[in-house]
Amino acid sequence: MSETRRERFCGSPEHALDRRRFLGTLAAGAAAFAADMTVLEVLKQPVIAQELKSQxxxxxxxxxxxxxxxxxxxxxxxxxxxxxxxxxxxxxxxxxxxxxxxxxxxxxxxxxxxxxxxxxxxxxxxxxxxxxxxxxxxxxxxxxxxxxxxxxxxxxxxxxxxxxxxxxxxxxxxxxxxxxxxxxxxxxxxxxxxxxxxxPENIRRPEGLSELDHAQRAELRELMSKRFARGRVSTDLGAHNEAYQRVRGLMASEKLFDLAQExxxxxxxxxxxxxxxxxxxxxxxxxxxxxxxxxxxxxxxxxxxxxxxxxxxxxxxxxxxxxxxxxxxxxxxxxxxxxxxxxxxxxxxxxxxxxxxxxxxxxxxxxxxxxxxxxxxxxxxxxxxxxxxxxxxxxxxxxxxxxxxxxxxxxxxxxxxxxxxxxxxxxxxxxxxxxxx
Amino acid sequence: MADTRETLKLVKDLSRKEIVFALAHLPGSSRFVFGGSDSMVYDVDLASAKPEPRSLGSHDSYVTGLAIAQRRAISGSYDGRLIWWDLDYQERLFTVEAHARWIRDVAASSDGKTVASVADDMVCRVWDAETGEKRFELRGHEAVTPHHFPSMLYACAFSPDGRYLASGDKVGHVVIWDLTTGQAAGTLEVPTMYTWDPSQRRHSIGGIRSLAFSPDGNRLAIGGMGKVGNIDHLEGLARVEIFDWRKAERSHEYAGDTFKGLVERLVFLASGDRLLAVGGTNDGFLMLFDLSQKSAKLQEKIGFHVHDAVVGDASNSIFLAGHGKLAEYELKV
CATH class of the missing domain: 3.40.720.10 (Alkaline Phosphatase, subunit A)
Known part of the structure; x- marks a missing residue:
């Protein structure tokens, strides 16, 4: 999956269940897409889930x-x-x-x-x-x-x-x-x-921070990061941004570790x-x-x-x-x-x-x-x-x-x-x- | 009571290739029956100058329990079977499919009319020693430990009058059964003898490994091992507790100060004021407790892990069986 596509994905189940796009994404290497915890629901769709699982x-x-x-x-x-x-x-x-x-x-x-x-x-x-x-x-x-x-x-x-x-x-x-x-x-x-x-410990959003606040902070950080990165070439910057992206993903993965979901x-x-x-x-x-x-x-x-x-x-x-x-x-x-x-x-x-x-x-x-x-x-x-x-x-x-x-x-x-x-x-x-x- | 000092002297020993788990004595003779990890049951005259064990026959797995009733030996094995052997004719009489899992101990009442067996199916079964017919099926031990693992039922012993039978399991639960009714007459808890390691190694070790009623039938001695730090090894201190079982009151506690390992067999001497305890880890030990003084009169290292012991007719001869060895000791006062 290209980075552009990855960034466009909003994480909503509705978008995740767009089968044509989804299978097209699969062809481009959709395992990363599936790996996003926000699309866990998609695995309940047998056809799509099977495509992912087999790849x-x-x-x-x-x-x-x-x-x-x-x-x-x-x-x-x-x-x-x-x-x-x-x-x-x-x-x-x-x-x-x-x-x-x-x-x-x-x-x-x-x-x-x-x-x-x-x-x-x-x-x-x-x-x-x-x-x-x-x-x-x-x-x-x-x-x-x-x-x-x-x-x-x-x-x-x-x-x-x-x-x-x-x-x-x-x-x-x-x-x-x-x-x-x-x-x-x-x-x-x-x-x-x-x-x-x-x-995992410490992956939950602090109780005093709403999801909206958390998302807005992330957007602000990303905006500032992109501005900072303009004209600069640095692998460290890329790694820094990737680390934040992964943290967001890990926070969303909490349910994966929750046996009560099973x-x-x-x-x-x-x-x-x-x-x-x-x-x-x-x-x-x-x-x-x-x-x-x-x-x-x-x-x-x-x-x-x-x-x-x-x-x-x-x-x-x-x-x-x-x-x-x-x-x-x-x-x-x-x-x-x-x-x-x-x-x-x-x-x-x-x-x-x-x-x-x-x-x-x-x-x-x-x-x-x-x-x-x-x-x-x-x-x-x-x-x-x-x-x-x-x-x-x-x-x-x-x-x-x-x-x-x-x-x-x-x-x-x-x-x-x-x-x-x-x-x-x-x-x-x-x-x-x-x-x- | 004047203090007396017992000593222990090795009289003879007999090396074996197998691990000997069970030993029984034919009263009024120098004949013994033993069995172990080679699955065989042997008959041997230990009074002979060069004892030569003779094979009576075999089980399909380790022989772990032996008892003598009249002139018959009854062997129990991890194959779940009890086999009756005629010691006069040196032949197998009959086999009983006794348990679904490993038999851990076999005992006979002193009148030779009743035999009991315990196994990892967590059932204590009582048998007619003459016919092998089942008299009771006693269920009072949980099949799984509180931590969801299979439990084990290690030991059983008759009271001297044959009315009561005690059984003890891995988690330290003891049931005393009244064989006139087949009902539990009492229970005891000895949790110290069970170690569950919840954090370092996440499994368990220990259990009640030996039981013996006092000659008057009022006390029940329970043997095992105290709490263990590193459960990779038998490194808990050898432990014996004695209860007035009817009152469920502990009268004696020997928490161990010398030897580590499991107390595999307990035997009251005829006087009732001395209790023999044997067992081991990589080596073995023999301890003799004085109940009146609540102290150990004798604590001797034995060169092999001792799995079973028999006190001879004269009470000053002690026969031990264990890892690759049979041995006769003389107890001197």
């Missing part, structure tokens, strides 16, 4: 902070001395079995590919989290952006009024191990982080847990055009009582993930939304005397569902005890290359930091082609 790609990352156990989720080893007490159950895809703690996902395996062969070589919370959030090891000379920032840049719209990158992480443990970061991409792609509440039936489906509520908001954000949302579910670090911890937390993951996939599918969004489950590492096959499992990065699992993915498949294999990868070993770089390609992004695309070309993934990194649709 824009989005990612919802379910970040299992602390390191969930692959043996109690995606790569069970029933009967092995390391296998623990949970059984494996068949799924909707013949030949694929997952933990009995995930019966709902077992019925939906046709949407998901399991990667069972991650060997990421870093069993430290901080190092592992940075690696798996950024897809590469730290480089002292360069601050790499994380997945959210890259996708905010690649999938976001230049003049979008909504945030491009939203990150929920409510638990305090592990939050600082791998802070969301835009790295060298700069603050334009920095996340909106929600740590204390489901709704039918009770849908809220009930996601359930009463914080993780469920955040996943529902993530879906609302994705539907409105936010390209990347991370929902951090902490804390899985089960050094003691691993089985109790997973008995408690995996059914929640199973329920929330299954509900999210169902909801995305029902809304026609699953083909354009990639849902990822990922952590900083997995957990040891050996069971310690506290009946816990410890950090383990040598042979663990992640999943990809939806956009660009060949569902109902398993990639890679671990040995009978789950101690090492015996087939299809991949690391963080290959996983990220796969994610990028699933979203239609060239993994070898270069950014430039000064004169230095910085590829999205290291040269020679190959995506896992067999899991791509």
């Amino acid at each position: 824009q790609k989005r990612v919802i990352l379910l970040w299992l902070a602390g390191g969930s156990s692959q043996l109690e989720t995606w790569d069970p080893k029933p009967g092995a001395s390391t296998g623990g007490p949970f059984r494996a159950i068949p799924t909707s895809v013949p030949g694929i079995h997952i933990s009995e703690l995930m019966p709902k996902m077992a019925q939906r395996m046709e949407h998901t590919t399991i990667i069972r062969s991650l060997n990421t070589k870093n069993g430290d919370h901080g190092g592992g989290a940075r690696l798996m959030m950024r897809g590469r090891m730290d480089d002292p000379s360069l601050r790499y952006p994380d997945l959210g920032a890259v996708l905010a840049r690649e999938l976001g719209q230049a003049h979008s009024a909504v945030p491009d990158y939203v990150s929920f992480y409510s638990a305090t443990e592990g939050r600082d191990f791998a802070p969301d970061t835009a790295g060298f991409l700069g603050s334009r792609y920095a996340p909106m982080e929600l740590t204390k509440t489901l709704m 039918p009770q039936k849908i809220r009930d489906e996601y359930g009463p847990t914080q993780f469920g509520e955040q996943a529902l908001i993530a879906r609302r954000l994705a539907e409105a055009g936010v390209p990347f949302v991370r929902v951090g579910r902490a804390w899985w670090d089960s050094h003691g009582q691993n089985f109790e911890t997973h008995q408690e937390m995996v059914p929640e993951l199973d329920h929330v993930m299954a509900t999210l996939l169902d909801d995305l599918k029902r809304r026609g969004m699953l083909d354009s939304t990639l849902v990822i489950t990922l952590a900083e590492f997995g957990r040891t096959p050996s069971i310690n005397p506290s009946l816990g499992r410890d950090h383990f990065a040598s042979a663990w699992s992640a999943t990809l569902s939806g956009c660009g993915i060949k569902g109902g498949s398993v990639y890679g294999k671990t040995d009978a005890l789950g101690q090492s990868v015996v087939d299809g070993e991949v690391g963080a770089a290959e996983l990220f290359a796969t994610i990028y390609k699933a979203l239609g992004i060239n993994p070898q695309k270069n950014y430039r930091v000064g004169s230095r070309p910085v590829p999205l993934t290291e040269p020679g990194t190959e995506p896992i082609e067999t899991v791509l649709a």
Whole structure:
């Protein structure tokens, strides 16, 4: 969408529902248009909503902070001395079995590919989290952006009024191990982080300021800004004006974070847990055009009582993930939304005397569902005890290359930091082609 | 009462590959039955110079509860089944599909006529020890915690006269059942043994892991772990509380000053004034409490996490089972 058009749009539902203009706008890149919270209502129009949903790609990352156990989720080893007490159950895809703690996902395996062969070589919370959030090891000379920032840049719209990158992480443990970061991409792609509440703080218009006053102040500021900018060429000025525009958009996005806007039936489906509520908001954000949302579910670090911890937390993951996939599918969004489950590492096959499992990065699992993915498949294999990868070993770089390609992004695309070309993934990194649709 | 100092001496131990969760003793003999993470049930004579466990058979998952009734062993497992074993003929008698979820504990009344099992379906079931027929299905524990997660029903114990049965769950709720009616005769709350972390890690740990009635049946000892700061680990202090259960009054509280971890088994010695508590974290512990002086008479580190304990016929022999080990200790006064 051109800037002129963007400026002409008044935000009223009537204009938003002019289908001819709207679809014409779509052809010119209307995802930005849809991303404006003032046109949320338009998404209730099935034809228009479908056009939008099918064009824009989005990612919802379910970040299992602390390191969930692959043996109690995606790569069970029933009967092995390391296998623990949970059984494996068949799924909707013949030949694929997952933990009995995930019966709902077992019925939906046709949407998901399991990667069972991650060997990421870093069993430290901080190092592992940075690696798996950024897809590469730290480089002292360069601050790499994380997945959210890259996708905010690649999938976001230049003049979008909504945030491009939203990150929920409510638990305090592990939050600082791998802070969301835009790295060298700069603050334009920095996340909106929600740590204390489901709704961004301080985005509401002050009670003493009427909407009219607020709008008039914005118009005055814009008028003065334009006069000031006449005859001047400055990227800082542009960024300054864009920041104000985005603030207005963020203020209008308040309802996106408001679960009360969602039918009770849908809220009930996601359930009463914080993780469920955040996943529902993530879906609302994705539907409105936010390209990347991370929902951090902490804390899985089960050094003691691993089985109790997973008995408690995996059914929640199973329920929330299954509900999210169902909801995305029902809304026609699953083909354009990639849902990822990922952590900083997995957990040891050996069971310690506290009946816990410890950090383990040598042979663990992640999943990809939806956009660009060949569902109902398993990639890679671990040995009978789950101690090492015996087939299809991949690391963080290959996983990220796969994610990028699933979203239609060239993994070898270069950014430039000064004169230095910085590829999205290291040269020679190959995506896992067999899991791509 | 003159102060006496107990000491604990290792007599013998037996290394195991599996984690041994459950141990039971055939009275009047040196035979024991045990089971654990290899899903097997074993019979062993610990008096022999080189004990050689013999397999009775297997479950389909971890064996987590064992009781002896008459000359039969009844094993319970995470597979939800109870299996009756004939110890004279070393054979499986019959299997009962007892619970829909993990069985956590099995107990038998002292007269050997009744068996009880508790499981994560949050039901306590009472069985005829001879026939395996169900006598009662006792429901008094919530299926989910106040924080919307699945709860667990960890422990059960009979009163010495067999009339009462106590059951304890994850959130610290105890029900004492009257087995003449199948109704609750009382309830107790021990919330300190359940830790929900609402901010740092957003899940829970703990629960009531052990129960024991005093020999006179008037007191109920409850074991677990105190509040935990970092719930990644079993780092709460080992905790025991004793109640006059009819009055719902706590008479003793051992909040722990030496060992961290779960109290996995409680056993009153025959005199009634000594209570044995075992459990652990990465290591194990054994504590002996003097109820009259309200103090710990003995606090010993054990080299392995102890999941179960049996006091021998003579009351000075203590048999422990746990992570990769069986061991016999002599308690000296």
